[in-house]
Amino acid sequence: MITRRTALMGAAFAAAAPAIAVQRASADSETMTPVGAKVDLANMPRRKVELVAPPFVHAHEQVSTQPPSVVEFEMTIIEKEVEVDDDGTMMQGMTFDGSIPGPLMVVHEGDYVELTLLNPPENLMQHNIDFHAATGGLGGGALTLVNPGEKTVLRFKATRPGTFVYHCAPGGPMIPWHVVSGMSGAIMILPREGLKNEKNEPVSYDKVYYIGENDFYIPKDENGDYMRFEDAGSAYGDTVEVMNGLIPTHVVFNGKAGALTGDNALKSKVGETVLIVHSQANRDTRPHLIGGHGDLVWETGKFNNPPERDLETWFIRGGSAGAALYTFRQPGVYAYVNHNLIEAVNLGATAHVVVEGEWDNDLMAQVVAPTAYGDMHISKKALP
Amino acid sequence: MHSIFKAKTAAILSVLYLATTAIAVSQDVSLPELVTVSSGMHQYRASGEFLRSGVPADAPVLAISMPRSFDIMKYQVSVEAYRSCVSEGACGEALANRSQKPDHPVTGISFTNALEYARWLSAKTNVKWRLPTDEEWSYAAGSRFVDDSLGAREDPENPALRWLLKYQKYADLESEQTLPVKPHGDFGANENGIYDMSGNVWEWTQTCYQRSSIDLDGKVRADGTANCGVRIAEGQHRAYITYFVQDAKGGGCSVGAPPTHLGFRLVRDDKAGTALGLINRWWDSLLGKD
Numbered sequence: 001m002i003t004r005r006t007a008l009m010g011a012a013f014a015a016a017a018p019a020i021a022v023q024r025a026s027a028d029s030e031t032m033t034p035v036g037a038k039v040d041l042a043n044m045p046r047r048k049v050e051l052v053a054p055p056f057v058h059a060h061e062q063v064s065t066q067p068p069s070v071v072e073f074e075m076t077i078i079e080k081e082v083e084v085d086d087d088g089t090m091m092q093g094m095t096f097d098g099s100i101p102g103p104l105m106v107v108h109e110g111d112y113v114e115l116t117l118l119n120p121p122e123n124l125m126q127h128n129i130d131f132h133a134a135t136g137g138l139g140g141g142a143l144t145l146v147n148p149g150e151k152t153v154l155r156f157k158a159t160r161p162g163t164f165v166y167h168c169a170p171g172g173p174m175i176p177w178h179v180v181s182g183m184s185g186a187i188m189i190l191p192r193e194g195l196k197n198e199k200n201e202p203v204s205y206d207k208v209y210y211i212g213e214n215d216f217y218i219p220k221d222e223n224g225d226y227m228r229f230e231d232a233g234s235a236y237g238d239t240v241e242v243m244n245g246l247i248p249t250h251v252v253f254n255g256k257a258g259a260l261t262g263d264n265a266l267k268s269k270v271g272e273t274v275l276i277v278h279s280q281a282n283r284d285t286r287p288h289l290i291g292g293h294g295d296l297v298w299e300t301g302k303f304n305n306p307p308e309r310d311l312e313t314w315f316i317r318g319g320s321a322g323a324a325l326y327t328f329r330q331p332g333v334y335a336y337v338n339h340n341l342i343e344a345v346n347l348g349a350t351a352h353v354v355v356e357g358e359w360d361n362d363l364m365a366q367v368v369a370p371t372a373y374g375d376m377h378i379s380k381k382a383l384p
Numbered sequence: 385m386h387s388i389f390k391a392k393t394a395a396i397l398s399v400l401y402l403a404t405t406a407i408a409v410s411q412d413v414s415l416p417e418l419v420t421v422s423s424g425m426h427q428y429r430a431s432g433e434f435l436r437s438g439v440p441a442d443a444p445v446l447a448i449s450m451p452r453s454f455d456i457m458k459y460q461v462s463v464e465a466y467r468s469c470v471s472e473g474a475c476g477e478a479l480a481n482r483s484q485k486p487d488h489p490v491t492g493i494s495f496t497n498a499l500e501y502a503r504w505l506s507a508k509t510n511v512k513w514r515l516p517t518d519e520e521w522s523y524a525a526g527s528r529f530v531d532d533s534l535g536a537r538e539d540p541e542n543p544a545l546r547w548l549l550k551y552q553k554y555a556d557l558e559s560e561q562t563l564p565v566k567p568h569g570d571f572g573a574n575e576n577g578i579y580d581m582s583g584n585v586w587e588w589t590q591t592c593y594q595r596s597s598i599d600l601d602g603k604v605r606a607d608g609t610a611n612c613g614v615r616i617a618e619g620q621h622r623a624y625i626t627y628f629v630q631d632a633k634g635g636g637c638s639v640g641a642p643p644t645h646l647g648f649r650l651v652r653d654d655k656a657g658t659a660l661g662l663i664n665r666w667w668d669s670l671l672g673k674d
Binding site for chain 1: 438440483542543545551555556564595597608
């Protein structure tokens with residue numbers, strides 16, 4: 001009896017065997033066992049960081065007061081069914097550490113990232129992690145392919161300051177599927193001296209919002225209802241069919257339409273400066289803060305390049321993370337959207353920021369409230 | 385308590401019986417169950433938006449008289465009932481999924497769809513059916529009516545305060561909402577014996593969006609602006625929805641909780657006329673029905 005589930009498992013394991021490694025991009029832990037001179041980090045300070053689920057981020061220094069260190073992280077891969085909208089649409093998700101997106105990691109340039117990656121035995125599939133910030137070994141993907149019940153430890157040196165995507169890339173068609181099932185996140189590598197504006201003067205933020213954007217492709221049944229699947233394996237075939245059409249059914253922030261609105265809206269106050277890190281591991285997007293701006297924007301996310309000023313909308317290339325610094329000047333509700341407004345309003349890519357504080361009439365005032373202006377109605381005729 | 389309830393139910397049922405038998409039915413239409421709402425005084429939280437000295441303010445509560453009793457559907461129009469209209473080509477398709485159950489309230493209904501159904505049912509039954517006004521709906525809803533006032537004074541210095549307050553209020557409401565459409569009766573009856581009001585299916589009324597201003601002495605001025613392209617849907621809060629929208633969900637700029645589902649119920653209009661006639665005629669002329 002070959003069920004879809006066992007067939008899928010077979011395919012996943014086969015991808016790891018060198019003899020049938022059809023996909024060139026497929027990760028292969030045997031052939032990629034690293035060789036080379038040992039690096040002695042015995043005298044380097046080490047510290048451990050507990051990750052925090054998005055949109056928040058673990059406590060960190062902006063200007064480093066420490067010498068370069070080995071920073072230890074741990075992430076558990078969790079396959080689980082997740083709700084992707086308020087209508088109760090369910091998806092067989094795959095997650096780094098239980099959240100979509102995975103948690104934002106923060107280190108400084110020159111630090112070593114040491115990640116313990118666990119794939120618990122109750123999972124179905126092989127997973128790994130490809131850090132766009134890392135050099136060599138398919139971004140670490142080649143060294144980290146773990147079966148259910150296995151763990152691995154990867155270390156890489158943070159050589160380039162910026163915001164970078166990480167994602168699962170377990171080979172062949174598993175790569176896009178795992179990514180659009182939720183397996184991506186971001187790492188921020190800060191310059192040791194902190195962020196600088198376009199004049200190379202230091203700038204800082206009061207808080208970070210980490211917005212991970214995802215495109216989901218959920219199959220529908222003959223009635224037009226979203227389908228629900230027993231496990232990830234049984235969702236695969238129908239999901240790939242929708243994926244290959246390239247039209248997502250959901251485009252969301254933080255794993256769910258409405259994840260960052262209403263009671264979960266982001267909070268700020270007038271005068272506060274926020275750094276918004278935005279990642280999209282699969283597809284282009286264009287963040288826009290309605291009623292605000294990007295004061296300083298690292299559109300490509302790489303801090304060795306001077307930031308752009310005063311942006312209205314910025315472009316995040318699929319497979320990258322960018323950063324925007326903004327100081328709120330006016331109270332009210334701000335909508336932070338993907339400014340493809342169809343994706344923002346109809347497909348879910350909207351977050352809200354609730355900002356308290358004093359209104360600045362100099363920046364904006366309602367000079368005349370909407371009132372009727374008399375009898376000068378322009379009659380509107382139907383088309384002939 | 386129990387027996388009182390029973391007595392009241394019996395009274396309503398007898399009214400119901402009278403109401404339904406009075407209708408000459410044509411062919412295959414199953415008659416909707418009705419509840420008679422008696423005339424009386426109504427403390428009405430006015431609909432629409434109000435400006436006091438040019439600044440948004442809570443709507444006033446008006447003591448209005450409901451001079452006539454009226455018959456309103458005991459349940460929201462069902463999927464099955466609406467489908468009959470669709471199958472005869474008189475109503476547009478509801479937006480909701482095809483897997484809707486026949487005995488559930490129909491959802492994915494625009495204001496236009498509701499009008500189409502009322503016209504069709506009127507033709508079938510030789511009785512005029514129409515959507516309730518917001519005044520009628522809120523009066524019939526009784527304790528189920530949700531007052532959408534913010535209870536806060538306007539602050540001309542900081543227009544964002546009411547905005548933030550409203551956002552929080554709607555966020556609270558949204559978090560309490562249940563999502564799947566429930567069978568008729570699932571949300572229970574109010575004190576008038578009308579079921580499922582302010583459940584998770586909002587109901588179209590025929591009342592237009594209205595912006596009014598209030599004098600310093602609290603009187604509503606007569607020079608407001610009405611926009612009948614936007615009608616009120618009543619439910620857990622008042623929603624102002626463009627007439628052709630079937631699914632009001634959305635995010636983006638429009639902050640605040642949208643209706644979970646859009647459906648409707650009708651009232652039996654024995655004596656057409658009154659001020660409604662004016663609005664209806666205006667609306668018909670817009671639709672080119674004159």
